[in-house]
Amino acid sequence: MMKSYLNINSLILVGVRKNYVTTFYKGLNVIYGDSDTGKSSILEFINYLLGASSIDLADEIKTSVNYAALEVVINDTVFTIDDIGSKSFLRLEDWSRYAFTKEVFKYMFNVLDESIARLQGEISAKSSLVTELNKKYQIISEFLRDTDYETIESIDDEINRIDLILEELVAGLSALDKNMKADSMQYTELKDAHNFISLKYKECILNISTLEDKIDKYSRLKNDYDNDIEKLKAIKTANSRIGVLDKEVFSCPICDSHIKIDDSDFPFEISSEKDLNEELNSLSRRRRNINDMISEMSFKLKKESGYKKELDEQLDELRELIDEESQSMITPFLTQRDFYIKEISKNEKVREQLVKDLKVRNQxxxxxxxxxxxxxxxxxxxxxxxxxKKNAPSMEGILQGLGDRFSQYLKGINIKNRTGIKISERYYTPVIRGKEYFKITSGGLRTISSIGYLLSILDYAIDHNVNHPLLLIFDTVGKYLGKQTKEKYSKETLAVEDDLEGMSDPMKYQNIYEQLLNTVQKAERKNVPCQIILVDNDLPNSFSTGELSNIIAHYSSVGEDGLPLGLIDDL
Structure with a gap:
């Protein structure tokens, strides 16, 4: 079964002037050279393209690169780690974030303590429910015993018996109601007559309503005609009184000039007597016609109202006759019908109580x-x-396995005083001479420890099926190793401690590379796709390229021996 893994094939930077391509291979991939040549930027791009939220790049890269692409072969989750040898290794300086790192560690090794805890919590919750149900069951059982409740089966049988009785009673009542229908000729004739008169009564009501609406409509129209006739009469009276103006000449009382009054000086029109008479006659005729129609409809309304009164009297008389006939027929059935109703009511109440009893039993x-x-x-x-619990690996066993590998690694590095070496049960981090990683003051020893810790995890992943991508990325392995530590790293270490640990010994630097190479060779022997990408300022003298050890890039800030100036080599 193939292990889950992640391999990086190439990093392609699409630039303004040209493309910059870095190719990677299986095994150990080394990028080395002078400082500030873009080595770490390669790792920054890889980290960012594998999902990091931000990237920090030099100005020359920002102005030379449009975008980047990472060609990978991936079967499972990405796992990227940097900050080798730093005090912030694995975010140990931030305990709130390191809690998350510990959970990642557990996930990596399939430690299922969270799943186990969740199952234990579910079992505990359900056990509490069982206890609560037992109490409720005990209370109900005691109540049922004290009240002599029947069993569910006997209650069901009694309900079924009551249902049969009710079915028979309802059928008997229905049959009795059918028999109570009038079967005499006189009753039938009275009902038919009542229905016929009711129909006539409805027609009469409709006719009365229609006539009332029409009378009201024509009455309003007649009032309009009356108003128009009165207006015309008023106009005729005005015309007769006003008469014709005399064309006399008058002297102005102010200026002694002569004033002549002419009809054309008035802006209104005076209708002729003939026109007024014609219009008045026309309106009078229409008024007489409307008045005749109102009189005719009023007569019909009076007739219909009288007819309605006759129908009312006939209906009242028929109702009395029908009631008398019905009473004479129904009386013999009343006693029997009362019996059915009382029996149905009694049995329904019994059934209702039985259903309540059944609900208690069902509860x-x-x-x-x-x-x-x-x-x-x-x-x-x-x-x-x-x-x-049976299948999950124990954290104790995992830490023991990692501790053994870590100890073998330190033996290969040949550090001084190899005692008290293990992986912390509390923090899951390296312990050397009984001292936790974050308490180690030698930057060189922290570098060796952090590399060994990560190599131990990778070595464990090669031997076991765990959630590890079989990929490691290291930045500046030798920053605390060698004769002189650079100034920018000096704040992270104590030079005295580095001297006591013998960090200037070149063999330690060489041994780290040998341990890295040993790990990828082991993976090759086991046919496990493993990849380590490493950035450094220099290489041990003994390092040589091979099938599993590749120098991916070698940069020189001055172009020594024709080497590229850096990642961006065309400035």
Whole structure:
């Protein structure tokens, strides 16, 4: 079965002037050279393209590169780590974030303590429910015993018996109601007559309503005609009184000039007598016609109203006759019908009480069923919990395995005083001479420890099926190793401690590379796709390229021996 892994094939930087391509291979991939030549920027691009939220690049790269692409072969989750040898290794300086790192560690090694804890919590919750249900069941059972409740089966039988009785009673009542229908000729004739008169009565009501609406409409129209006739008469009277103006000449009382009054000086029109008479005659004729129609419809309304009164009297008389006939026929049935109704009511009340009793009994049964379901769920969860505990690796065993590998690595590096070496049970980090990683003051020893820690995890992943991408990325392995530590790293270490640890010994630097190479060679022997990408300022003298050791890039800030000036080599 192929292990899950992640391999990086190439990093392509699409530039303004040209493209910059870095190709990677299986095994150990080394990028080295002078400072500030873009080595770490390659790792920055890889980290960013594998999902980091930000990237920090030099100005020359920002102005030379449009965008970047990473060609990878990936089967599983990405895992990227940097800050080798730093005090911030694995975010140990931020304990709130390191809690997350510990959970990642557990996930990596399939430690299922969270799943186990979740199952234990479910079992505990369901067990509490079982206890609560037991109490409720006990209370209901005692109540039922004290009140002599019947069993569910006997209650069901009694309900079924009552249902049969009710069915017979309802059928008897229905048959009696059918028999109570009038079967005499006189009753039938009275009903038919009542229906016929009711129909006539409805027609009469409709006719009366229609006539009233028409009379009201024509009355309003007649009033309009009356108003128009009165207006015309008023106009005629005005014309007769005004008469014709005399064309006399008058002297102005102010200026002694002569004033002549002419009809054309008035802006209104005076209708002729003939026109007024014609219009008045026309309106009078229409008024007489409307008045005749109102009189005719008023007569019809009076007639219909009288007819309605006759129908009312006939209907009242028919109702009395029908009631008398019905009473004479129904009386013999009343006693028998009362019996049916009382029996139905009595049996329905009995059934209602039985249903309540059944609900109480069913509640007891439901509690028992819920109890059994919970017990079964608890059994299932317990089985799953036992299986998880059985199959899940123990953290103790994992830490022991990592500690053994870490110890072998330190032996290969040949550090001084190799005692108290393990992986911390509390922090899951390296311990040397009984001292936790974050308490080590030698930057060189921290570098060796952090590389060894990550190599130990990779070595464990080669031997076991764990959630590791089989990819490691290291930046500046030798920053605390060698004769002189650069100024920018000096704040992270104590030079005295580095001297005591013998960090200036070139063999330690060489041994780190040998341990890296040993790990990728082991992966090759086991046919495990493993890849390590390493950035450094220099290389050990003994390093040589081979099938599993590749120099990916070698930069010189001055172009020594024709080497590229850096990642961006065309400035």
């Amino acid at each position: 007891q049964e439901e509690l028992l069923e819920k109890h059994q379901v919970l017990i079964k769920d608890i059994e299932t969860l317990t089985e799953r919990l036992d299986a998880l």
